[in-house]
Amino acid sequence: MNKRKSMEQVVYETIKTAILARKIAPGTQLVETMIAEKLQVSRTPIRNAIKKLQEEGLVIMVPNRGAFVMQPTREEIMQAFEFRTELECIAVPYAFKHITEQDIQALRQMIAQEMDAYKEKDILKYIRINKEFHSFLARKTKNKFLIESVETLLRKINIYLILYGVFYYVNLNELTNLQDHEKMIDLIERREAEQLQQLIREHLYTSLRDLEINKLQYQELEDVL
Secondary structure, three states, X not given: OHHHHHHHHHHHHXXXXXXXXXXXXXXXXXXHHHHHHHHOOOHHHHHHHHHHHHHOOOEEEEOOOEEEEOOOOHHHHHHHHHHXXXXXXXXXXXXXXOOOHHHHHHHHHHHHHHHHHXXXXXXXXXXXXXXXXXXXXXXXXXXXXXXXXHHHHHHHHHHHHHHHXXXXXXXXXXXHHHHHHHHHHHHHHHOOHHHHHHHHHHHHHHHHHOOOOOOOOOEOHHHHO
């Protein structure tokens, strides 16, 4: 039993690492027979590992075809960013009623943590903190439906950032997204709603524009394993 679990973890970590490192292209089929041959494992741990990756949103199951690395369309990505932008802007005036000085300090700490994630090249750490930062306004509204909507979109968009974001290629001296975050905190602290909403729109437009959907070099699955 322990050996089965261990092999499942090996398969899971091997495939996930390859996806995070941008070695496997979105849309690539995860062929069980090939994975079994390359990693010298049976089909059961492969299926369990793929199921876990599916739960995390990195893999999708297509009926009668098999498992594939997530490959959202340009239209899906654009719709997600557009809807997220509107929801974050809607949250602003409602959130302002509940923001404290402790919240401002916590937001500033998040920027430091984001910088650490860049230095460590830890994309999962960065995404976790970035999600916390961008869900802040929604959470402060105390509106259950707004919070759920924003967090659902952020989970989707985080997958897009993993697949297409520029995290690994950004110059640490030119982290405009962190500069935007600092400006957002200043506007939140001064309760300048219109300016904050405009900056949110500009910031998310830049994030969408920076996704490198067609600029990455990938390998065949059998060469990665």
